[in-house]
Amino acid sequence: MxxxxxxxxxxxxxxxxxxxxxxxxxxxxxxxxxxxxxxxxxxxxxxxxxxxxxxxxxxxxxxxxxxxxxxxxxxxxxxxxxxxxxxxxxxxxxxxxxxxxxxxxxHCYSFFEGNDVFAAHAENEFTAFYLTDFLVRQFDAFVTKPLGLDRHPELRDMYFGNYETLVYQAQTDDPALTSKAEACAKRLGLRFERRFTGYxxxxxxxxxxxxx
The missing domain is CATH 3.40.50 (Rossmann fold)
Structure with a gap:
């Protein structure tokens, strides 16, 4: 926007x-x-x-x-x-x-979760890939297409081979967004975790x- x-x-x-x-x-x-x-x-x-x-x-x-x-x-x-x-x-x-x-x-992942909270566990989450409400809505525009995954899905391993979990930081309680975020995790071959952070x-x- x-x-x-x-x-x-x-x-x-x-x-x-x-x-x-x-x-x-x-x-x-x-x-x-x-x-x-x-x-x-x-x-x-x-x-x-x-x-x-x-x-x-x-x-x-x-x-x-x-x-x-x-x-x-x-x-x-x-x-x-x-x-x-x-x-x-x-x-x-x-x-x-x-x-x-x-x-x-x-970054916004940190302040959405709370900078102090995020910093406390960041060292144990090197293999986490984060999405916010915005990025779930715009996953194709900001992840799939810029990385070329829509044209070359085989690039998935190059970009995400070292990730293990997709962490969806939910700003709102929206079942539709949660479902879409879970689908994004499945597309990337990652485990799914949802955290409600609010703002x-x-x-x-x-x-x-x-x-x-």
Whole structure:
């Protein structure tokens, strides 16, 4: 999901200053809007960058910088809802230079489960492949097709031969998504595990942003 301009929680473009912008990865749009709407935070707006940037993480810091520069004059504060996401610390450095705060964590799998909880068992899960609600919905667009598995299923062993378990981190209780995630595990030849994480540390970060 991509937004060309900042949107308010009701889908309208902001018309006045004195607002707070959440600049986020498009893979988090549904979850962020759910938190905003559940709490009635009408002063928070959301602008998303394309989720597909995760396939080229070296482009994320520049894209964030460009978006912050674009929206800075319209907002009192901007919060970046990206984890490190494979940028090797470059995104954190960019945010520090820009004077904006970003959510903590190496990736969304960590902050959805809770950074402390994820870190506690990460060393024992080197063979786990993680999916979120978004990635279950977009499995073909973000996994199957980019890796060429739709054209060359024999590549499965090259990409996933060292994995043992597909861990579905569920943000919502949706039987249809659980069924689809289990089917994804079967396609990859992996054991299936479902963990209900809810929104984890994301909810707290959005709340902190709402408080300014």
């Amino acid at each position: 991509t937004y060309d301009a900042a949107l308010t929680s009701d889908g309208l473009a902001p018309s006045r200053q004195g607002r707070i912008l959440l600049l986020a990865c498009g893979a988090l749009a549904r979850e962020i809007l759910a938190v905003i709407r559940a709490n009635g935070w009408e002063h928070l707006d959301l602008a998303c960058l394309p989720a597909i940037l995760h396939n080229t993480p070296e482009k994320i810091p520049g894209a964030v910088r460009e978006a912050v520069d674009k929206h800075r004059s319209t907002y009192d504060e901007i919060f970046v809802v990206y984890a490190d996401c494979g940028t090797g610390g470059l995104l954190q450095s960019t945010c520090e230079q820009l004077g904006v705060r970003m959510i903590e964590g190496p 984890g540390d994301l909810a707290g970060f959005v709340e902190e942003a709402a408080q300014g």
